[in-house]
Amino acid sequence: MDLTERKLKILHAIVADFIHSAEPVGSRTLSKKYDLGISPATIRNEMSDLEELGYLTHPHTSAGRVPSDKAYRLYVNHLMERYELPEEEKRIISENLKSDMMELERTIEHAAELLSRLTNLTSFAITPKQDANRLKYINLLPVDDTTVVLMIVAENGKVTNQALRISVSYTPENLELLSKVMTHTFRGRTISDVLTVDIIKYFENDIEAMSRLAQSIMPNFMNTLENMLNVDLYLEGLTNIFSIPEYNDIERARMFLEMVNRKKDFMDVLINRDNGMIITIGDENTDEIMRDCSLITADYRINGKLVGKLGVIGPTRMKYDEVTSVIRYMTDNLSRTFQIAKGEHEDDE
Amino acid sequence: MDLTERKLKILHAIVADFIHSAEPVGSRTLSKKYDLGISPATIRNEMSDLEELGYLTHPHTSAGRVPSDKAYRLYVNHLMERYELPEEEKRIISENLKSDMMELERTIEHAAELLSRLTNLTSFAITPKQDANRLKYINLLPVDDTTVVLMIVAENGKVTNQALRISVSYTPENLELLSKVMTHTFRGRTISDVLTVDIIKYFENDIEAMSRLAQSIMPNFMNTLENMLNVDLYLEGLTNIFSIPEYNDIERARMFLEMVNRKKDFMDVLINRDNGMIITIGDENTDEIMRDCSLITADYRINGKLVGKLGVIGPTRMKYDEVTSVIRYMTDNLSRTFQIAKGEHEDDE
DNA sequence: GGTTAGCACTCACCTTTAATGAGTGCTAAC
DNA sequence: GTTAGCACTCATTAAAGGTGAGTGCTAACC
Numbered sequence: 001m002d003l004t005e006r007k008l009k010i011l012h013a014i015v016a017d018f019i020h021s022a023e024p025v026g027s028r029t030l031s032k033k034y035d036l037g038i039s040p041a042t043i044r045n046e047m048s049d050l051e052e053l054g055y056l057t058h059p060h061t062s063a064g065r066v067p068s069d070k071a072y073r074l075y076v077n078h079l080m081e082r083y084e085l086p087e088e089e090k091r092i093i094s095e096n097l098k099s100d101m102m103e104l105e106r107t108i109e110h111a112a113e114l115l116s117r118l119t120n121l122t123s124f125a126i127t128p129k130q131d132a133n134r135l136k137y138i139n140l141l142p143v144d145d146t147t148v149v150l151m152i153v154a155e156n157g158k159v160t161n162q163a164l165r166i167s168v169s170y171t172p173e174n175l176e177l178l179s180k181v182m183t184h185t186f187r188g189r190t191i192s193d194v195l196t197v198d199i200i201k202y203f204e205n206d207i208e209a210m211s212r213l214a215q216s217i218m219p220n221f222m223n224t225l226e227n228m229l230n231v232d233l234y235l236e237g238l239t240n241i242f243s244i245p246e247y248n249d250i251e252r253a254r255m256f257l258e259m260v261n262r263k264k265d266f267m268d269v270l271i272n273r274d275n276g277m278i279i280t281i282g283d284e285n286t287d288e289i290m291r292d293c294s295l296i297t298a299d300y301r302i303n304g305k306l307v308g309k310l311g312v313i314g315p316t317r318m319k320y321d322e323v324t325s326v327i328r329y330m331t332d333n334l335s336r337t338f339q340i341a342k343g344e345h346e347d348d349e
Numbered sequence: 350m351d352l353t354e355r356k357l358k359i360l361h362a363i364v365a366d367f368i369h370s371a372e373p374v375g376s377r378t379l380s381k382k383y384d385l386g387i388s389p390a391t392i393r394n395e396m397s398d399l400e401e402l403g404y405l406t407h408p409h410t411s412a413g414r415v416p417s418d419k420a421y422r423l424y425v426n427h428l429m430e431r432y433e434l435p436e437e438e439k440r441i442i443s444e445n446l447k448s449d450m451m452e453l454e455r456t457i458e459h460a461a462e463l464l465s466r467l468t469n470l471t472s473f474a475i476t477p478k479q480d481a482n483r484l485k486y487i488n489l490l491p492v493d494d495t496t497v498v499l500m501i502v503a504e505n506g507k508v509t510n511q512a513l514r515i516s517v518s519y520t521p522e523n524l525e526l527l528s529k530v531m532t533h534t535f536r537g538r539t540i541s542d543v544l545t546v547d548i549i550k551y552f553e554n555d556i557e558a559m560s561r562l563a564q565s566i567m568p569n570f571m572n573t574l575e576n577m578l579n580v581d582l583y584l585e586g587l588t589n590i591f592s593i594p595e596y597n598d599i600e601r602a603r604m605f606l607e608m609v610n611r612k613k614d615f616m617d618v619l620i621n622r623d624n625g626m627i628i629t630i631g632d633e634n635t636d637e638i639m640r641d642c643s644l645i646t647a648d649y650r651i652n653g654k655l656v657g658k659l660g661v662i663g664p665t666r667m668k669y670d671e672v673t674s675v676i677r678y679m680t681d682n683l684s685r686t687f688q689i690a691k692g693e694h695e696d697d698e
Numbered sequence: 699g700g701t702t703a704g705c706a707c708t709c710a711c712c713t714t715t716a717a718t719g720a721g722t723g724c725t726a727a728c
Numbered sequence: 729g730t731t732a733g734c735a736c737t738c739a740t741t742a743a744a745g746g747t748g749a750g751t752g753c754t755a756a757c758c
Contacts (some may be wrong), residue, residue: 718739
């Protein structure tokens with residue numbers, strides 16, 4: 001790994017050039033375009049060494065050199081310079097990501113859209129896993145004879161509701177009482193916690209009518225809780241890949257779109273990534289079908305804890321410096337937005 | 350339009366063949382494959398006539414004939430035979446579309462997915478416009494000092510909620526009272542109706558505290574109502590177009606995907622279509638960019654009134670008989686599912 | 699007069715061939 | 729160690745020729 005200063009310089013130039021041109025870069029153009037102070041022949045010798053070391057490859061004998069995944073990794077870790085976002089973009093991001101009223105979903109969707117626009121890549125965002133989220137409030141409301149609405153409010157402000165059709169008859173008072181009992185019983189417990197419990201037994205000792213009502217509502221309650229655990233995925237800028245030379249091949253474009261459209265699988269990959277800004281390049285992706293993509297994810301926090309993710313996926317040849325800057329700026333912004341929301345309304349806990 | 354029996358027979362054969370093969374069809378293959386009882390030369394003469402009448406075109410002099418949009422129209426209106434769905438498919442549809450508990454959104458999304466799977470086309474579904482939907486129930490619930498949850502239940506069972514952060518202080522009793530007043534005031538009115546009203550004035554004469562609370566909640570109330578009006582769009586099977594020869598051209602595939610991904614515009618087109626099973630072929634589409642697609646939509650009903658839509662979009666060369674059968678079977682199923690739901694729970698109105 | 703066989707003609711498509719040029723690897727001289 | 733020079737490679741493009749599916753037209757047939 002101890003490359004000479006000169007080799008690093010050459011490698012840097014090759015990666016930077018290839019990222020912009022998408023064309024294999026040759027010794028001649030390199031010596032002309034970049035002020036390296038050495039002749040093409042010398043560059044050729046160095047490139048030959050770099051190839052032997054696994055940093056470059058050759059599409060065919062008479063073509064220029066192309067960076068390998070290893071080269072991109074070196075570039076990202078050591079060579080790439082910090083890219084300062086233009087004020088204009090900063091402004092756009094800040095203005096678009098202020099959330100007036102805790103509308104998490106809308107804000108996140110918006111963020112994904114913005115990210116794809118600024119990077120010209122396919123972007124995505126997921127909402128946080130809710131498993132550490134605690135219940136705060138459970139409410140049952142009468143709608144008509146056979147329909148009640150179940151509403152669950154969590155500590156982080158997430159509200160979920162579902163209309164239930166039940167066969168047991170009830171009175172509004174029954175419902176209200178049951179709401180109170182349920183709130184009292186489950187308040188402060190996490191969703192996943194409640195889901196693992198044999199819930200019916202809590203209520204079997206209550207008076208007959210209440211117990212039957214409770215039993216008819218509980219399965220739905222569990223079901224709704226399960227749905228609350230679901231992570232939402234927002235995908236934006238899908239058609240951006242058509243502007244990328246690497247995907248000018250119909251078969252590759254198809255593979256790419258099919259991969260990200262297999263939402264269930266794609267989400268699994270995202271959810272299981274570590275927190276922080278994570279960049280995986282080509283081969284480094286454990287998923288076979290992502291092997292010629294780079295995936296960049298970063299997380300944003302809500303109330304300092306619950307973590308959602310935001311990022312892009314594209315060809316290994318991407319503007320890592322710009323993209324990471326945009327993502328970082330956006331996740332910082334999101335975290336700050338939601339942090340403030342917390343500060344303002346959760347002092348009472 | 351009074352084509353001879355024989356011309357119709359030939360045209361039918363050409364359309365049917367082309368729909369399956371996607372290749373221009375020539376006189377020789379036609380006479381071999383279909384039992385028309387006439388020689389290729391005669392067929393050529395007839396085809397020449399049909400071309401003159403605008404039913405066929407010629408990609409180039411030495412190619413076979415290709416049906417025009419006009420031919421497809423004739424085929425759809427008069428030639429195509431009723432296609433009976435295989436029992437297997439009927440079973441799949443019925444089993445997948447039973448909705449246990451009025452989860453409209455989930456069921457509709459599911460339907461779109463199923464439709465794309467059965468037709469190998471890109472499918473879509475939209476939820477009904479809510480503008481005729483009447484309010485039934487408005488509820489405000491305290492969460493903490495600065496947060497309340499606003500919940501709105503409509504007559505058709507749709508429930509919407511939103512967490513609001515308000516700056517005015519309140520008591521639970523205030524909230525409850527306000528809920529009752531709002532429910533009393535707006536119950537039975539349609540959403541769009543309420544939206545066009547100067548709502549604040551309803552409350553300005555109430556006692557001071559209530560009025561301020563009401564004023565701080567009303568903008569959010571309106572906002573939530575507006576969101577209730579939104580129609581959801583579910584798009585499925587996007588990558589199916591890659592299996593269609595017509596879209597083997599990267600530029601066309603891109604155009605197609607960009608068109609359907611411009612959700613706002615695409616939804617407008619869908620919403621503004623007439624009800625019933627509507628087929629528009631190529632040129633017949635008013636939208637420039639859909640000019641080489643066919644769009645098929647049908648509607649499903651909820652409680653016999655509110656109408657959502659379901660359909661597919663693909664190349665003009667599509668299996669109209671099969672696709673229309675699938676769609677019809679699905680919309681019938683959906684309407685029936687939701688109809689039953691109505692019968693069961695809305696007798697009290 | 700409608701139908702058909704025959705034949706010249708067209709044109710997309712494929713293969714072959716040749717020219718071009720960007721780029722390399724190697725060698726020998728600086 | 730660096731560089732100039734040169735032979736060599738190979739993707740890419742253009743031109744040329746061959747192939748075959750299909751047409752349009754004409755003249756003969758029923």
